[in-house]
Amino acid sequence: MSLDQQIDALRTEFTAAIANAGDEAGLDTVRVAALGKKGSVSALLASLGSMAPEERKSAGPAINGLKNELASLIEARSDVLKSAALNARLAAETLDITLPLQPAPTARGRIHPISQTIDEITAIFSDMGFSIAEGPDIETDYYNFTALNFPEGHPAREMHDTFFMKTGADGVKKVLRTHTSPVQVRVMQKTNEKPAAGYMTPAMDPPIRVVIPGRTYRNDSDQTHTPMFHQVEGLVIDKTSHIGQLRWVLEEFLKAFFEVPNVTLRFRPSFFPFTEPSMEVDVQCDRSGAEVKIGEGSDWLEILGCGMVHTNVIANAGLDPDIYQGFAFGVGIDRLAMLKYGMPDLRAFFDADQRWLDHYGFRPLDLPTLFGGLSS
Numbered sequence: 001m002s003l004d005q006q007i008d009a010l011r012t013e014f015t016a017a018i019a020n021a022g023d024e025a026g027l028d029t030v031r032v033a034a035l036g037k038k039g040s041v042s043a044l045l046a047s048l049g050s051m052a053p054e055e056r057k058s059a060g061p062a063i064n065g066l067k068n069e070l071a072s073l074i075e076a077r078s079d080v081l082k083s084a085a086l087n088a089r090l091a092a093e094t095l096d097i098t099l100p101l102q103p104a105p106t107a108r109g110r111i112h113p114i115s116q117t118i119d120e121i122t123a124i125f126s127d128m129g130f131s132i133a134e135g136p137d138i139e140t141d142y143y144n145f146t147a148l149n150f151p152e153g154h155p156a157r158e159m160h161d162t163f164f165m166k167t168g169a170d171g172v173k174k175v176l177r178t179h180t181s182p183v184q185v186r187v188m189q190k191t192n193e194k195p196a197a198g199y200m201t202p203a204m205d206p207p208i209r210v211v212i213p214g215r216t217y218r219n220d221s222d223q224t225h226t227p228m229f230h231q232v233e234g235l236v237i238d239k240t241s242h243i244g245q246l247r248w249v250l251e252e253f254l255k256a257f258f259e260v261p262n263v264t265l266r267f268r269p270s271f272f273p274f275t276e277p278s279m280e281v282d283v284q285c286d287r288s289g290a291e292v293k294i295g296e297g298s299d300w301l302e303i304l305g306c307g308m309v310h311t312n313v314i315a316n317a318g319l320d321p322d323i324y325q326g327f328a329f330g331v332g333i334d335r336l337a338m339l340k341y342g343m344p345d346l347r348a349f350f351d352a353d354q355r356w357l358d359h360y361g362f363r364p365l366d367l368p369t370l371f372g373g374l375s376s
């Protein structure tokens, strides 16, 4: 067969094959058979090398012409197939844009009101220049009581309805901490240089301004008590802090937290072993309606305990009470959350009921800030 005949035969064969290719994959098979490394047209091109120069002069353009011709036929056919495939998809796939959107997981999940309340409290105190510290839930009897000036055998140890733990092999008596106050000592203590594993308990030099949120435990359970509950502790230590500042800090905190322009506080003398003097604080409120309104009305609601840190506690933490003084306060977080968000039963907080969480929970991306709104 002459070269011209070979070229004609290939042209006829592949032109038909290209026209008959039904999809992109079929077309590609034809391309490989013609123009691929081992394709027929490529083989013909390779034969140029063994031709006499004269022969090559006419054969070269002829074979290359065939190659280019087939390449452009393939490209044209590919365009046709592509748009046919797209049209077929468009016809087959329909989207009902009237269907409701599935909410994204970030929109469906809910932040527990306790987490929200802790975030709100820490946002307020951070704004006032306080740091955040944490301590362990399983606490030594020493930090929970002794360092806080509870004498051995003092009735206050029993009043805390303490969950005492079995004394371990090391002889150290442990309890589930009954309050966040032991972290006061951990923060003040010079020897507590490294944070305990997993907790943010940095030892600080005075001036110290910290809030300490966390879980606390007492053997008690009814509508307003659960065996596990939450407190936030506040501690300010320097050389001159006094009750006037304590009062201001608490007022600013409560105004910001309850998102009201004014609060009126009443300080009543009380007793805690770790403060002297000790006070309980009531906030003025209105209880005439279905919910308690803070900042108005003529009722009082007990809201926290506080006082000037006892000199024994300062000394137990290794600071000199003749140089340093300060104040502390302890607030029940769960109670604050119940008051602010109107939940009647504390036990529901820990029932893990999805319906309750859907109702009372907060959207995960709405972080509480003072400038953007705490609870909105």
Ligand code: DAH
Pocket: 178, 179, 180, 181, 233, 234, 272, 275, 304, 305, 306, 307, 328, 329, 330, 331
């Ligand atoms: N720890 C106390 C309690 O759980 C609350 C408390 C009272 C903490 C007075 C304080 C304080 O820091 O000064 O009952």
